[in-house]
Amino acid sequence: MGVNETLGEYSDLxxxxxxxxxxxxxxxxxxxMASSSKTLKAVDQRAxxxxxxxxxxxxxxxxxxxxxxxxxxxxxxxxxxxxxxxxRIGSGRSASVSDSVAAQSMDYTGERRVAARVGVSITALAxxxxxxxxxxxxxxxDRVPWGNMxxxxxxxxxVVAGIFLGALxxxxxxxxxTFVIGLVLIMLCAAxxxxxxxxxxxxxxxxxxxxxxxxxxxxxxxxxxxLTFAMSVLQLLQSRREAALAAGQxxxxxxxxxxxxxxxxxxxxxxxxxxxxxxxxxxLMAGAIWAEEAxxxxxGWDTKEVWTxxxxxxxAGYLHARATRGWTGTRAAWLCIVGYxxxxxxxxxxxxxxxxxxxxxxx
Amino acid sequence: xxxxxxxxxxxxxxxGRPDExGRPDExGxxxxxxxxxxxxAGTESGAGKGxxxxxxxxxxTKKSRRKKSGKDDVVLPALGFIGMLRFVWRxxxxxxxxxxxxxLLAVAAVPGSLFPQRPTNxxxxxxxxxxxxxxxxxxxxxxxxxxxxxxxxSAIYLLLFISLIGCVVPRTAQHAKAMRSKPPRTPRRLSRLxxxxxxAIPAAAGVTPSSAIEEAAAMLKKRGYRVxxxxxxxxxxxxxxERGFLKEVGNLLFHICLIGVLISVAxxxxxxxxxxxxxxxxDTFVNTLVGYDSFEPGNNFDRGQLDPYSIRLDxxxxxxxxxxxxxxxxxxxYTAEMTVTESPGAEPEQQVLEVNDxxxxxxxxxxxxxxxxxxxxxxxxGNGNVAYKGPVISLPSDSSYTSSIVIKAPDAxxxxxxxxxxxxxxxxxGKDGRTVASDPDPLNPQLLLDSYYGNLGLDSGDPQNVYAxxxxxxxxxxxxxxxxxxxxxxxxxxxxxxxxxxSISFDGLKRYIAIEVHHDPGKMAVLMCSSLxxxxxxxxxxxxxxxxxxxxxxxxxxxxxxxxxxLARGEDYRLDAERDKLRELFGRKWLVENGQPDDDxxxxx
Ligand code: HEM
Numbered sequence: 001m002g003v004n005e006t007l008g009e010y011s012d013l014x015x016x017x018x019x020x021x022x023x024x025x026x027x028x029x030x031x032x033m034a035s036s037s038k039t040l041k042a043v044d045q046r047a048x049x050x051x052x053x054x055x056x057x058x059x060x061x062x063x064x065x066x067x068x069x070x071x072x073x074x075x076x077x078x079x080x081x082x083x084x085x086x087x088r089i090g091s092g093r094s095a096s097v098s099d100s101v102a103a104q105s106m107d108y109t110g111e112r113r114v115a116a117r118v119g120v121s122i123t124a125l126a127x128x129x130x131x132x133x134x135x136x137x138x139x140x141x142d143r144v145p146w147g148n149m150x151x152x153x154x155x156x157x158x159v160v161a162g163i164f165l166g167a168l169x170x171x172x173x174x175x176x177x178t179f180v181i182g183l184v185l186i187m188l189c190a191a192x193x194x195x196x197x198x199x200x201x202x203x204x205x206x207x208x209x210x211x212x213x214x215x216x217x218x219x220x221x222x223x224x225x226x227l228t229f230a231m232s233v234l235q236l237l238q239s240r241r242e243a244a245l246a247a248g249q250x251x252x253x254x255x256x257x258x259x260x261x262x263x264x265x266x267x268x269x270x271x272x273x274x275x276x277x278x279x280x281x282x283x284l285m286a287g288a289i290w291a292e293e294a295x296x297x298x299x300g301w302d303t304k305e306v307w308t309x310x311x312x313x314x315x316a317g318y319l320h321a322r323a324t325r326g327w328t329g330t331r332a333a334w335l336c337i338v339g340y341x342x343x344x345x346x347x348x349x350x351x352x353x354x355x356x357x358x359x360x361x362x363x
Numbered sequence: 364x365x366x367x368x369x370x371x372x373x374x375x376x377x378x379g380r381p382d383e384x385g386r387p388d389e390x391g392x393x394x395x396x397x398x399x400x401x402x403x404a405g406t407e408s409g410a411g412k413g414x415x416x417x418x419x420x421x422x423x424t425k426k427s428r429r430k431k432s433g434k435d436d437v438v439l440p441a442l443g444f445i446g447m448l449r450f451v452w453r454x455x456x457x458x459x460x461x462x463x464x465x466x467l468l469a470v471a472a473v474p475g476s477l478f479p480q481r482p483t484n485x486x487x488x489x490x491x492x493x494x495x496x497x498x499x500x501x502x503x504x505x506x507x508x509x510x511x512x513x514x515x516x517s518a519i520y521l522l523l524f525i526s527l528i529g530c531v532v533p534r535t536a537q538h539a540k541a542m543r544s545k546p547p548r549t550p551r552r553l554s555r556l557x558x559x560x561x562x563a564i565p566a567a568a569g570v571t572p573s574s575a576i577e578e579a580a581a582m583l584k585k586r587g588y589r590v591x592x593x594x595x596x597x598x599x600x601x602x603x604x605e606r607g608f609l610k611e612v613g614n615l616l617f618h619i620c621l622i623g624v625l626i627s628v629a630x631x632x633x634x635x636x637x638x639x640x641x642x643x644x645x646d647t648f649v650n651t652l653v654g655y656d657s658f659e660p661g662n663n664f665d666r667g668q669l670d671p672y673s674i675r676l677d678x679x680x681x682x683x684x685x686x687x688x689x690x691x692x693x694x695x696x697y698t699a700e701m702t703v704t705e706s707p708g709a710e711p712e713q714q715v716l717e718v719n720d721x722x723x724x725x726x727x728x729x730x731x732x733x734x735x736x737x738x739x740x741x742x743x744x745g746n747g748n749v750a751y752k753g754p755v756i757s758l759p760s761d762s763s764y765t766s767s768i769v770i771k772a773p774d775a776x777x778x779x780x781x782x783x784x785x786x787x788x789x790x791x792x793g794k795d796g797r798t799v800a801s802d803p804d805p806l807n808p809q810l811l812l813d814s815y816y817g818n819l820g821l822d823s824g825d826p827q828n829v830y831a832x833x834x835x836x837x838x839x840x841x842x843x844x845x846x847x848x849x850x851x852x853x854x855x856x857x858x859x860x861x862x863x864x865x866s867i868s869f870d871g872l873k874r875y876i877a878i879e880v881h882h883d884p885g886k887m888a889v890l891m892c893s894s895l896x897x898x899x900x901x902x903x904x905x906x907x908x909x910x911x912x913x914x915x916x917x918x919x920x921x922x923x924x925x926x927x928x929x930l931a932r933g934e935d936y937r938l939d940a941e942r943d944k945l946r947e948l949f950g951r952k953w954l955v956e957n958g959q960p961d962d963d964x965x966x967x968x
Contacts, residue, residue, distance in 0.1 A: 003686060003690075005687065005688070199687075200684070200687050200693060201684055203694055203695075204695070204717070210719075267936065271936060274905070277900075278904065281897055281900060285897065289890070292886065293720070294730070296728055298889065301482075301510075302483070303476040306475050307476060309472055313466075317462055317465040320461060320462045320465060321462055324462050325458075327462060350476070
């Protein structure tokens with residue numbers, strides 16, 4: 001059980017380096033947003049005026065469409081593609097709105113975004129440094145690097161950055177960059193400033209393989225919820241912007257043009273939240289099993305357990321909301337945000353200020 | 364399945380009817396992945412009537428949809444008592460109510476983390492009430508010190524579970540029926556479905572519409588669909604197919620297992636028990652009611668349930684961190700060597716008890732929850748006779764094991780003696796001249812005591828806290844606050860009390876452990892149910908339930924035209940991938956290059 005304190009100090013140093021590198025990446029993403037807003041503002045204004053003109057025509061076409069639906073047709077030529085599909089796909093969103101948001105698929109387009117590219121590459125670099133720091137910490141302590149607040153924060157931030165980078169290889173989620181890297185920065189700052197803890201061994205209560213299972217899954221779930229939190233916030237902004245566009249007003253927030261439509265954000269967030277919820281359910285269960293092993297009861301309404309439960313119920317509510325009329329869209333996004341705030345509360349406030357059996361904050 | 368009102372939940376799953384549960388009108392957006400209601404309009408007016416339509420009409424517009432959903436908003440029906448009950452039941456089992464109750468449950472759970480709770484920390488509750496004389500009693504009346512068994516918290520979760528049962532039972536029946544019934548009729552206009560594609564098979568391929576449909580049915584079947592070929596002998600045969608019934612099975616499993624969890628927890632609470640005991644090295648604990656220091660039985664506990672096993676603490680060792688400078692003295696390991704006798708007369712067995720590694724004996728689990736020092740003392744009365752001899756448990760209050768200790772010697776003659784003070788394993792004198800603890804190991808153990816004589820009040824028969832000495836009515840002999848000073852005892856030393864009241868000697872040191880014994884008969888069932896719930900959840904969230912229809916017809920120029928559409932029930936973002944897959948399968952079978960440009964721009968999805 002040797003603790004290598006020299007290596008631990010190197011780890012701290014690397015952590016600082018990683019934080020600084022993330023800061024540069026953050027600036028890159030911010031620059032991307034800002035530069036886009038200049039060029040895109042003009043586009044938006046054009047879109048808004050076009051929308052004004054279009055509104056009158058769309059009314060007419062709706063009537064025509066309704067009539068068309070009644071008509072019978074036996075023509076075989078229809079096989080190649082009915083025109084109504086276009087209308088249905090776009091329903092609720094006029095052409096000008098789709099022009100003013102990013103592509104639905106969130107796939108990469110050929111567009112050159114130098115700042116965003118810089119942001120991504122520097123994020124990757126920061127991730128490598130960060131990974132080295134976390135690994136060094138684990139090796140220095142000769143155990144998994146998540147045994148106290150400092151370690152939860154730094155490892156959690158690593159997972160957030162890793163999942164973000166992983167997702168970037170498949171989808172163009174660079175619009176999340178400022179948000180996600182901003183959160184990673186906050187987590188690293190919180191760790192190094194708020195909960196600095198030298199490397200050490202684990203107290204007996206934490207010496208269990210459940211620490212590996214329970215905490216790692218919790219960290220992954222929280223990281224996923226971090227992403228969906230960012231998406232939900234953007235979704236709220238975007239849906240306001242879309243409403244403004246649809247009403248023919250100038251929507252402002254031109255940087256949001258880089259961001260997909262609210263509906264697409266919502267759908268993607270839902271998919272991620274579904275995975276997050278399964279993992280959180282598992283976290284809850286694994287925690288209960290561990291509690292049963294360590295303290296003799298699987299559930300005791302300890303502060304930490306209460307909040308884990310509250311988070312679980314809020315996200316169950318979110319999943320229900322998505323299936324309840326009048327509760328999708330904006331309200332579901334709010335539930336997702338509330339759920340994430342509960343996670344932050346559970347982590348930051350409960351660990352630090354509440355006393356309970358889970359007093360392992362290392363403070 | 365997006366259920367919206369109670370009414371819809373009860374509706375038979377005919378798949379072809381337009382779903383009136385309108386879609387959310389939120390944020391001016393519309394859901395891209397449409398569900399079955401979009402197909403409804405086409406199906407309703409009769410299947411297979413012949414048209415592979417051009418579909419120049421735009422789909423049902425949002426406006427008309429809104430109107431529809433407005434219609435089945437809550438209107439209080441003017442019905443009798445039964446009608447009223449039905450109405451209430453429907454409201455209770457609606458998705459909206461479930462959601463509301465869920466959110467309420469989340470909110471209701473919070474106060475339990477803000478206020479101290481009786482079941483876990485009764486002392487803190489008393490302290491809180493003492494500190495807040497005005498709000499305290501109010502909070503008490505509102506059961507805020509016992510949130511999780513309060514009337515209101517129970518009401519919320521019981522309502523939620525009633526709602527859940529009311530939801531799950533009809534859905535199970537409905538799904539059982541759906542699993543037995545045929546795939547739904549082919550919508551008249553497949554092009555209206557969220558995913559749609561069409562292809563033309565060259566005349567040279569020699570595929571007739573009916574053979575195409577038979578082959579399509581076979582291919583779909585291989586992909587796990589249940590298929591039903593209809594209008595076989597007409598010019599426009601079609602096949603309806605459906606798969607992913609396990610999604611709904613998973614959903615039902617999940618919700619039913621939640622009920623199972625609740626029941627198991629209740630059973631465990633009723634028939635289980637837990638108890639605490641401190642064991643000094645060398646002590647034996649026998650699992651009988653009198654063996655416990657404290658005991659909490661469930662409502663239906665019967666003392667015959669206790670298995671009279673015995674366990675002895677032979678040795679307890681603690682390892683502290685001696686390498687790390689930053690964490691010097693932090694505990695690394697607690698190990699209790701136990702001798703376990705499963706039943707009276709059985710062969711004793713050596714076992715090791717550790718944190719995170721309970722013993723399991725006689726249907727119970729024994730946990731290591733705490734530890735500390737038990738100084739061995741001898742107290743003699745004024746007459747020189749031994750009044751008390753043995754270890755006394757001290758309660759540690761910090762990581763250096765600064766421990767409070769109370770020693771009572773009611774047998775001392777001529778007057779009873781009592782001592783209150785501290786035990787310090789490694790005593791050093793601090794800057795201000797006070798003795799403090801500097802290390803958790805017993806490197807320089809000391810007892811610092813105040814002494815009293817008089818009637819300790821133990822004879823009155825009232826239960827007394829062994830860890831506290833009520834000094835009211837006692838005469839103080841000496842004390843650390845007094846000029847005379849208190850008792851300072853190092854190992855092996857003896858101190859003679861003033862006024863010839865007797866003496867106390869510090870003979871040795873033992874460690875003790877606090878164990879907790881638990882019996883919870885519901886525990887395994889909770890684990891089973893929650894594991895199944897997790898399985899159901901995964902099935903429900905990640906299986907795609909979808910329907911597919913393929914229709915074929917002959918073109919005048921001899922080509923065979925095939926079109927197909929797909930519809931998801933519930934959230935399914937892989938529907939377009941499935942369409943592409945089917946297109947590829949059909950294409951390979953019928954030897955057309957995927958040449959026909961796709962009918963729409965859905966690639967951008
Ligand atoms: C005990 C509290 C409940 C919890 C924790 C809970 C949790 C969940 C979760 C996590 C889901 C999403 C996963 C899935 O589709 O299986 C879900 C779906 C669903 N729940 Fe519940 N539920 C509860 C009570 C209820 C009640 C009372 C109802 C009946 C009104 C209900 C009806 C449904 C329905 C219909 C779905 C499917 C929604 C969809 O298709 O997306 N649930 N529930």
